[in-house]
Amino acid sequence: MPNLTLITYDWVPPPPRGYVRDLRVRWALEEAGLPYRVASTPFDDRGPAHLAHQPFGQVPWLTDGDISIFESGAILLHLGGLSDRLLPSDPRGRAEATEWVFGALNSVEMASLPWTMSKFMKHPSDTAAWKFVDDFLKLRLMRLEPVLAAREWLAGTFSVADILMADVLRVADGFDGLADSPACRAYVARATGRPAFAKAHADQMAHFAAADKARGM
Numbered sequence: 257m258p259n260l261t262l263i264t265y266d267w268v269p270p271p272p273r274g275y276v277r278d279l280r281v282r283w284a285l286e287e288a289g290l291p292y293r294v295a296s297t298p299f300d301d302r303g304p305a306h307l308a309h310q311p312f313g314q315v316p317w318l319t320d321g322d323i324s325i326f327e328s329g330a331i332l333l334h335l336g337g338l339s340d341r342l343l344p345s346d347p348r349g350r351a352e353a354t355e356w357v358f359g360a361l362n363s364v365e366m367a368s369l370p371w372t373m374s375k376f377m378k379h380p381s382d383t384a385a386w387k388f389v390d391d392f393l394k395l396r397l398m399r400l401e402p403v404l405a406a407r408e409w410l411a412g413t414f415s416v417a418d419i420l421m422a423d424v425l426r427v428a429d430g431f432d433g434l435a436d437s438p439a440c441r442a443y444v445a446r447a448t449g450r451p452a453f454a455k456a457h458a459d460q461m462a463h464f465a466a467a468d469k470a471r472g473m
């Protein structure tokens with residue numbers, strides 16, 4: 257029987273709420289119906305106890321008994337090993353889902369993160385640097401669009417690959433980055449329309465709202 261604890265920050269400022277990557281883990285846990293608890297680590301003090309679990313001082317990490325795992329992709333693959341609602345159990349399906357886990361993180365998020373950070377920071381859009389970042393994301397979306405137009409979920413059935421890909425894409429969607437990618441946009445709507453996403457999102461918002469209260473804000 258797994259003994260799962262998800263660790264996230266005790267508080268974050270409002271802008272990233274609803275997007276902190278513990279949401280990916282909450283979403284997977286809710287999809288699988290696995291029991292878990294949520295614990296907090298101080299946002300304002302990323303000391304040795306934090307770095308021992310997450311060497312970059314980030315969240316999330318997950319403990320399963322005496323196993324501690326960081327990186328949302330690694331965490332979701334671990335959870336996939338606990339539930340075939342998250343990762344197909346046949347070798348072909350598992351390989352397909354795994355390649356899309358890395359595709360979401362290493363091919364799409366690699367392009368979408370600098371793009372969304374530039375949007376968030378309101379960097380000027382008339383520079384060569386911006387054009388590079390914008391073209392990089394557009395190229396990835398151009399390749400992803402026919403894939404998502406042709407299938408409901410990346411690996412046949414819904415899997416952790418969809419949690420990661422949809423979470424990566426919805427951040428860009430928040431800045432209208434999917435305006436020319438209707439299949440990507442429809443996929444994000446399809447994925448985030450699942451009850452497990454709604455529960456994960458509401459729970460994260462409630463976690464940080466309770467933190468405001470505890471801080472007297």
Ligand SMILES: N[C@@H](CCC(=O)N[C@@H](CS)C(=O)NCC(=O)O)C(=O)O
Pocket residue numbers: 275276277278313314315316326327328329
């Ligand atoms: N590649 C890591 C990224 C984790 C990450 O960026 N976490 C953010 C919250 S969503 C964070 O802790 N940011 C604070 C920081 O980087 O100092 C993963 O997927 O787990």
